[in-house]
Amino acid sequence: MDDYLATPQIHGGAREPDKMAPGSPGSSGGNGSSRGSPGGDTLSQMSADLTAISANMLTRSDKAAMVAELRAAIREEVMAVRRDLAVLEQRVDSLEEDRLQTSHRLQSADLAASRQGIIILDLRRQVEDLDNRGRRNNIRVGGMPESEGESPRELLTGLFHHILGDEAPMEFGFERAHRALRAPRRDGLPRDLICCLQSFPLKEAIMRAARSQRVIQYGDAQISLYHDLSSLTLDARRALKPITSLLQEKRIPYKWGFPFSLQAKVDNQWHILRWPNEVPRFLQAAGLPHVVVPNWILECPPAPDVPAETLSAATSLGPRRRGPGGPEE
Numbered sequence: 001m002d003d004y005l006a007t008p009q010i011h012g013g014a015r016e017p018d019k020m021a022p023g024s025p026g027s028s029g030g031n032g033s034s035r036g037s038p039g040g041d042t043l044s045q046m047s048a049d050l051t052a053i054s055a056n057m058l059t060r061s062d063k064a065a066m067v068a069e070l071r072a073a074i075r076e077e078v079m080a081v082r083r084d085l086a087v088l089e090q091r092v093d094s095l096e097e098d099r100l101q102t103s104h105r106l107q108s109a110d111l112a113a114s115r116q117g118i119i120i121l122d123l124r125r126q127v128e129d130l131d132n133r134g135r136r137n138n139i140r141v142g143g144m145p146e147s148e149g150e151s152p153r154e155l156l157t158g159l160f161h162h163i164l165g166d167e168a169p170m171e172f173g174f175e176r177a178h179r180a181l182r183a184p185r186r187d188g189l190p191r192d193l194i195c196c197l198q199s200f201p202l203k204e205a206i207m208r209a210a211r212s213q214r215v216i217q218y219g220d221a222q223i224s225l226y227h228d229l230s231s232l233t234l235d236a237r238r239a240l241k242p243i244t245s246l247l248q249e250k251r252i253p254y255k256w257g258f259p260f261s262l263q264a265k266v267d268n269q270w271h272i273l274r275w276p277n278e279v280p281r282f283l284q285a286a287g288l289p290h291v292v293v294p295n296w297i298l299e300c301p302p303a304p305d306v307p308a309e310t311l312s313a314a315t316s317l318g319p320r321r322r323g324p325g326g327p328e329e
Contacts, residue, residue, distance in 0.1 A: 024073075125259050132230050135227075136200060140193070143190065144221060144223060146191060155193065156174070159218055163225075165209075169202065178194060180194060182193045192227055239295075244290070257272070276295040
């Protein structure tokens with residue numbers, strides 16, 4: 001039995017060897033793929049790719065180094081931005097300080113200019129007053145015919161004798177007498193005669209007599225006598241002509257003051273006008289309607305003790321006239 005199991009029986013001779021070639025390692029049975037098949041190449045390529053990828057993958061140390069380098073770069077950029085911001089902050093602070101200083105300087109300059117303007121106006125008023133005081137003994141005569149070779153002293157002596165009559169003195173004591181210092185007029189009208197008397201009371205007596213006569217007829221000419229005033233005073237009186245005309249219409253008494261002012265008496269109270277910005281208040285106090293009055297002092301600031309009011313519209317007064325401002329004297 002054992003022998004039978006141990007030695008297989010070969011019927012008909014020895015067992016024929018297997019006709020199939022021995023299988024290669026990794027092959028499956030008799031139907032397995034042979035070496036060098038497409039499936040084997042794909043697996044080999046995939047294995048090689050995985051090996052290359054694993055070799056190129058970053059390690060933890062590489063990642064840590066990259067993060068550290070990135071942090072250093074960001075830190076450097078942030079520090080550069082902070083330095084630029086610090087510089088800009090300093091420049092802005094400097095500009096703000098300069099602006100504040102400039103603002104303070106402008107305020108100081110405006111205040112100084114305002115004070116200087118008031119001082120200049122005060123000086124102008126004083127110069128105007130001194131000029132008028134220097135002309136106190138002067139008389140300006142308008143309408144006297146002009147001829148060549150005339151003697152102003154003789155003409156004025158005859159005129160003043162005609163005005164004063166029996167009260168005329170023997171000598172009038174002229175310091176000087178002459179025509180207005182300008183070229184003869186093209187329209188043929190005579191230039192004014194200007195004289196300076198040594199005696200102020202005599203000058204006032206002549207002016208009173210002339211006012212009492214209203215119309216002075218001397219020969220063929222109608223003569224007018226005026227006080228000799230500075231050009232600044234004449235400009236101011238010419239600018240206030242609309243107000244004086246209203247005062248005359250309303251029969252409100254008024255007079256001129258020195259230094260320059262216009263004084264009107266309403267309800268036994270005198271109201272004084274000195275500066276252009278006082279015109280509205282003066283008209284209201286005198287009960288006069290609103291009129292446009294030229295600003296005889298251009299860019300005139302309000303007086304220190306007078307509240308600021310709307311200045312009257314400034315208009316051009318045209319060429320300065322050397323003659324008197326009108327018969328208001």
